[in-house]
Amino acid sequence: MIELLNYEFARNALIAGSLISILFGFLSFFVVMKKLSFLTVGISHAAFGGIALGLLIGLSPYPTAIIFCILTGFLIASQSNRSEYDTVIGIIFALTMALGVIFLSLRKSYTFDLMSYLFGSILGINKTDLLFITITTILVTLFFTLFFKEIIFITFDKTVAKASGLPVDVFEYSIVAILSFVIVFSIKLIGIILVSAFLIIPAATTIFIANNYKKVIMLSIVLNLVIFYSGFFLSYKLDLPAGATIVTIGALIFFATSFINKKFFN
Amino acid sequence: MKPYILIEDLEVKYQQKIVLENIYLEVNKGEIVCVVGPNGGGKTTLLKVILGLKDYSKGSVLVLGKPPEYVDRKEIGYLPQQESSARNFPISVFEVVLMGRYPKIGLLKKPDKEDKRIVEECLKLVKMEHLKEENINNLSGGQRQRVFIARALAMEPKILILDEPSTGLDIVAQEDFYKTLVEIRDKKEMAILMVSHDIGVVSTFVDKIACLNRTIHYHGKSGQPIPEDVLKKVFGTNIQILVHDQHCRGCHRGNND
Ligand SMILES: Nc1ncnc2c1ncn2[C@@H]1O[C@H](COP(=O)(O)OP(=O)(O)OP(=O)(O)O)[C@@H](O)[C@H]1O
Ligand SMILES: [Mg+2]
Numbered sequence: 001m002i003e004l005l006n007y008e009f010a011r012n013a014l015i016a017g018s019l020i021s022i023l024f025g026f027l028s029f030f031v032v033m034k035k036l037s038f039l040t041v042g043i044s045h046a047a048f049g050g051i052a053l054g055l056l057i058g059l060s061p062y063p064t065a066i067i068f069c070i071l072t073g074f075l076i077a078s079q080s081n082r083s084e085y086d087t088v089i090g091i092i093f094a095l096t097m098a099l100g101v102i103f104l105s106l107r108k109s110y111t112f113d114l115m116s117y118l119f120g121s122i123l124g125i126n127k128t129d130l131l132f133i134t135i136t137t138i139l140v141t142l143f144f145t146l147f148f149k150e151i152i153f154i155t156f157d158k159t160v161a162k163a164s165g166l167p168v169d170v171f172e173y174s175i176v177a178i179l180s181f182v183i184v185f186s187i188k189l190i191g192i193i194l195v196s197a198f199l200i201i202p203a204a205t206t207i208f209i210a211n212n213y214k215k216v217i218m219l220s221i222v223l224n225l226v227i228f229y230s231g232f233f234l235s236y237k238l239d240l241p242a243g244a245t246i247v248t249i250g251a252l253i254f255f256a257t258s259f260i261n262k263k264f265f266n
Numbered sequence: 267m268k269p270y271i272l273i274e275d276l277e278v279k280y281q282q283k284i285v286l287e288n289i290y291l292e293v294n295k296g297e298i299v300c301v302v303g304p305n306g307g308g309k310t311t312l313l314k315v316i317l318g319l320k321d322y323s324k325g326s327v328l329v330l331g332k333p334p335e336y337v338d339r340k341e342i343g344y345l346p347q348q349e350s351s352a353r354n355f356p357i358s359v360f361e362v363v364l365m366g367r368y369p370k371i372g373l374l375k376k377p378d379k380e381d382k383r384i385v386e387e388c389l390k391l392v393k394m395e396h397l398k399e400e401n402i403n404n405l406s407g408g409q410r411q412r413v414f415i416a417r418a419l420a421m422e423p424k425i426l427i428l429d430e431p432s433t434g435l436d437i438v439a440q441e442d443f444y445k446t447l448v449e450i451r452d453k454k455e456m457a458i459l460m461v462s463h464d465i466g467v468v469s470t471f472v473d474k475i476a477c478l479n480r481t482i483h484y485h486g487k488s489g490q491p492i493p494e495d496v497l498k499k500v501f502g503t504n505i506q507i508l509v510h511d512q513h514c515r516g517c518h519r520g521n522n523d
Contacts, residue, residue, distance in 0.1 A: 146373070164368075
């Protein structure tokens with residue numbers, strides 16, 4: 001196991017994975033409380049269209065993916081007060097995937113590794129990815145630390161927060177933008193299809209155990225690290241795809257916790 | 267003294283539908299004003315206009331001397347009609363009430379001793395101090411309502427806006443609550459604008475009652491008939507009143523077509 005650390009790609013993967021686990025563990029509480037699970041699915045799938053467009057016009061896929069994700073996220077967020085909210089997400093996320101497939105088909109060459117974008121290619125994480133992930137982690141941490149109490153108020157009670165003068169709309173769009181960035185930078189780690197699980201599972205699980213939001217956030221971070229490390233090493237041992245192993249472990253922990261909670265505490 | 271809330275000739279629409287028109291309302295410092303009226307009469311809409319949460323198509327609205335979009339919102343405490351908080355949010359009663367302090371504390375600062383003292387005081391006022399460590403999700407509906415009232419009080423606003431605050435409160439709690447409102451008004455010199463359906467109880471302690479159904483009709487305190495000329499001056503002749511009780515003097519059962 002330790003010998004793994006001799007390889008740079010493994011070290012990169014572990015550092016990136018740790019940072020993203022912490023970041024996602026933290027954001028998870030807000031995603032779950034604000035019921036943004038399906039929004040994160042919409043955003044992550046939009047990345048596919050963005051990546052395909054980047055490849056088509058010969059750019060690095062990150063900028064186009066981020067633009068695609070943010071536009072999609074904003075479009076979805078602008079519909080959040082309508083009753084057809086989930087319908088809108090369902091249609092938009094299919095559309096962005098469809099566009100992605102069209103862009104790919106327009107490309108002449110076929111050197112595109114579709115699976116690695118959809119399900120992650122953890123060992124492909126390089127120094128540049130690591131840099132982006134580190135910067136994003138620092139900025140997001142800064143944002144949430146500075147405005148923590150306001151963000152808690154808005155998350156708890158949007159209407160009253162707005163009435164008392166907090167910039168609710170600015171925050172709602174900020175969180176969409178933040179989710180877009182973190183999702184795009186974690187695609188290599190865990191993949192478009194799997195990434196939202198990493199944002200939903202931790203808080204959905206820890207909320208069974210802890211009765212205070214601060215504890216839920218802390219525990220979600222710890223849990224996400226546990227899920228990531230165990231998935232990472234297990235996938236190495238058993239020679240399984242890392243992203244899928246991580247998500248499977250996370251989901252099992254979620255169901256086990258929910259089962260135990262129902263059985264013993266209700 | 268300028269009025270805390272001054273509304274003149276207000277008209278409000280949802281899409282093309284006019285839901286409020288020809289509204290005049292004045293609320294002064296230290297006054298408790300209660301709006302009564304039938305379901306769909308526009309009470310909540312009126313409060314939302316004052317809070318700057320709903321735009322209007324005609325007239326003038328001045329809250330603390332300014333149009334709602336420019337008002338310092340920290341000075342307005344609000345209790346919505348429907349509970350608007352996230353379900354299952356894991357948080358204690360004390361922390362919820364402490365949120366009421368956040369706007370005044372300002373960015374980048376933490377609550378201090380004084381903030382916590384105010385929170386304790388507000389919890390006492392609504393008789394919830396014994397449950398302050400409890401998780402909000404473990405409370406009954408009426409207890410939650412009291413916590414949210416305490417949160418609005420904790421803002422120490424100049425204007426307190428309460429949309430059906432007595433919903434879910436038992437009879438004793440309602441009595442207590444109204445007494446508390448008077449107490450707070452006297453102590454903190456706030457203006458309180460509230461919506462309520464228990465007009466019988468309310469009219470014994472509020473300063474003014476406004477009957478609202480699309481348009482508004484004013485009453486003085488119970489027992490004091492409103493001078494005819496004041497009514498005429500403020501409202502003209504096109505008055506429509508749908509809510510009446512024994513205190514509704516000076517208004518006659520209009521033909522509600
Ligand atoms: N979001 C909305 N979109 C369209 N129409 C609305 C909306 N909200 C309220 N209305 C309409 O405006 C009118 C006034 O509604 P409002 O909620 O202000 O009534 P209310 O007096 O508070 O009633 P209640 O006693 O039931 O709370 C109603 O006819 C209602 O149908
Ligand atoms: Mg109402």
